[in-house]
């Protein structure tokens with residue numbers, strides 16, 4: 001039997017529709033419009049598209065999206081000054097610095113300078129520590145979105161063996177922690193892992209966050225597994241065009257997996273929905289309001 005396709009677009013749309021209602025209530029009861037500021041440094045084409053999409057979706061859920069474009073020549077000191085200004089602005093609830101930053105800007109120092117209460121991307125060291133210690137805080141958007149996608153087909157993850165391929169600060173590590181917090185048994189694989197196929201074969205839940213086109217082959221996958229493909233890779237097609245593929249060989253995985261996310265239309269839309277969710281939380285937390 002073919003795998004169920006996990007429709008990230010539809011799940012994100014439903015999440016955003018529910019969020020729009022909460023935002024409307026926040027406005028009505030407390031006269032608060034959540035505001036998300038995007039810092040976009042330089043003219044990286046993909047980053048511009050990502051920020052434009054995020055700002056559009058913020059508007060769609062009745063939030064305010066404020067884009068701050070800065071030239072690629074921006075210095076570290078100038079960028080930190082911009083963060084300080086946004087930290088101090090009482091109308092700004094969330095701050096997102098679009099990554100990657102142009103060289104030689106130090107993204108770690110920039111992220112660490114964000115007021116943790118406005119860290120809606122969930123990348124500040126305090127947010128990472130809160131996740132580790134299961135305290136209230138903002139969770140990195142992509143892994144949080146993946147959890148919703150998994151839950152849509154596997155509401156009870158307790159005891160499942162989850163394999164996360166990739167150990168980045170933004171995706172792999174927080175993903176593993178969320179799965180652990182959901183009572184999975186978690187294995188984290190990376191570029192030094194030996195015999196990756198045999199580890200992937202043990203996964204009831206497989207998260208691929210590698211950045212290598214179709215690296216995970218269909219015959220590695222345990223029959224019936226839930227497969228979440230975070231990868232976004234642009235590959236050239238025979239006609240000279242390009243298309244997006246994930247880290248999993250989708251066509252091969254389809255007859256083996258129990259459920260699988262497509263690329264595009266899987267994890268990507270959920271990442272933005274979770275960013276907006278975090279911005280709503282920030283608008284509440286900053287005013288000591290209890291989120292709906």
Ligand code: NDP
Nearest residue numbers: 142166167168171190191209210211230231232267268271
């Ligand atoms: P990174 O490059 O930061 O991390 C990649 C990870 O994959 C590293 O931990 C690396 O291991 C591991 N890796 C690389 N090659 C192999 C290999 N051959 N075998 C096993 N592990 C390997 O990437 P990100 O985590 O930021 O992103 C991963 C993918 O997800 C990318 O395609 C990115 O575009 C996509 N992405 C998608 C998002 C979305 O919204 N859908 C959001 C964020 C990312 P090591 O640590 O040993 O180097």
